[in-house]
Amino acid sequence: MKLTISTIAFVSLITLLGGAVNAIPPQNTPLQPTTTNETTEKIDLVLLVKAITGFLQSDRYLTESELKFKVGGQGVNADINLKTKTIVQSDQKFRSEIATVGTTGEIKPLTVIVSDGKQVWIHRPDLKQYTVTTYQKFDKSGDGIFMSISSSAFLNIPAKERKQIANSNLSDKNVLSYLISAIDGVIKGNQATVDTNSFYVYHYKDAKEGFTFSAFVQPDNANLKQVQLVGKSEGLDILLTEKILNRIANPNVTPQTFTFSPPRGTKKVKSLSITPF
Numbered sequence: 001m002k003l004t005i006s007t008i009a010f011v012s013l014i015t016l017l018g019g020a021v022n023a024i025p026p027q028n029t030p031l032q033p034t035t036t037n038e039t040t041e042k043i044d045l046v047l048l049v050k051a052i053t054g055f056l057q058s059d060r061y062l063t064e065s066e067l068k069f070k071v072g073g074q075g076v077n078a079d080i081n082l083k084t085k086t087i088v089q090s091d092q093k094f095r096s097e098i099a100t101v102g103t104t105g106e107i108k109p110l111t112v113i114v115s116d117g118k119q120v121w122i123h124r125p126d127l128k129q130y131t132v133t134t135y136q137k138f139d140k141s142g143d144g145i146f147m148s149i150s151s152s153a154f155l156n157i158p159a160k161e162r163k164q165i166a167n168s169n170l171s172d173k174n175v176l177s178y179l180i181s182a183i184d185g186v187i188k189g190n191q192a193t194v195d196t197n198s199f200y201v202y203h204y205k206d207a208k209e210g211f212t213f214s215a216f217v218q219p220d221n222a223n224l225k226q227v228q229l230v231g232k233s234e235g236l237d238i239l240l241t242e243k244i245l246n247r248i249a250n251p252n253v254t255p256q257t258f259t260f261s262p263p264r265g266t267k268k269v270k271s272l273s274i275t276p277f
Contacts, residue, residue: 043189044200050222056166058249059159060089065148066101070239073232080275083107086151087251090159092117092135093258096147098274111274113147114260121260122272130262131272146274149227149242192216199225 062085069080086096098111112123120138123130138144144152188203199216206213211231217224229240262268 043187043202044219047200047217047219047222048202051217051224053166054222055154055224056157056162059091059162060087060250060253061151061154062087062246062248062251063148063151063244064246065150066243066245067146067148068239068241068243070237072237074235076236082110082146082275084146084148084151086147087253087257088151088154089253089258090154090157090162092155094147094151094155095257096151098146100275111146112260113274114258116258122274123260123262123266124272125263127272128263128266129269129272130260130266131269143274145240148244149229149240150224150244150247194225 065084065086067080067082067084069078069082071078071080081101083099083101084096086094088094092115094113094115096111096113097109098113099107099109101107109125112121112125114121114123115135115138118135120133120135121130122133139156144155190201190203192199192201194216198219200219202215202217204213205211209231211229214228214230215224216226216228224244226244227242229238231238
């Protein structure tokens with residue numbers, strides 16, 4: 001299954017909201033976003049400023065996440081659970097390890113994706129195959145969403161812009177102006193309680209493509225706890241939830257981190273699916 005979403009840039013506006021992570025919000029129905037009753041003007045902009053600047057302090061992060069996909073429609077009804085470990089660097093370099101999680105909790109290593117900023121290698125050890133593409137083609141495909149929404153979003157923020165935002169003195173007024181000028185839609189916010197824990201939830205619905213993005217932020221430290229995407233892709237109803245288990249700034253990297261050498265016996269192919277679905 002290939003999730004061709006052309007709105008990854010919009011995801012970055014929501015995932016500019018924080019650091020380390022842990023909670024899953026309650027859902028009334030499987031494919032419905034969390035409802036809100038706040039307007040853009042009434043959202044907590046002070047928390048938003050803290051979260052944005054905190055998210056962009058480092059030029060690289062190691063993120064460990066759980067991703068849950070629910071896909072329905074056109075005779076399809078599937079639940080896909082992935083576990084990912086991804087290092088991203090602001091010059092479009094990354095290394096991601098993706099594993100599937102079975103119904104009984106068993107973890108099966110599946111895919112390694114590596115980018116040196118110009119080319120991307122996709123390696124499936126289970127198939128003993130790999131493929132090579134350009135970063136631009138990989139980014140356009142939308143497949144980066146399988147690594148994690150937050151990591152993909154970080155890669156879409158230019159290094160110069162990241163530094164400007166991280167080092168500037170944002171105010172609640174100019175951050176609102178920045179968001180309004182950058183998006184085509186409305187940002188809403190509301191308080192939510194998950195397992196007795198309080199969160200502030202930011203919601204954004206893309207007016208053109210109809211996807212709704214939600215971000216759960218911890219009010220006391222401006223940490224992002226979870227990201228959710230709800231909408232349709234290629235006629236299918238999609239619900240994607242990312243639960244960030246850990247996010248570490250300035251992880252150790254080596255010259256080999258963002259390069260790939262195919263293991264002996266691995267065959268190069270023209271194309272390769274990141275998941276077996």
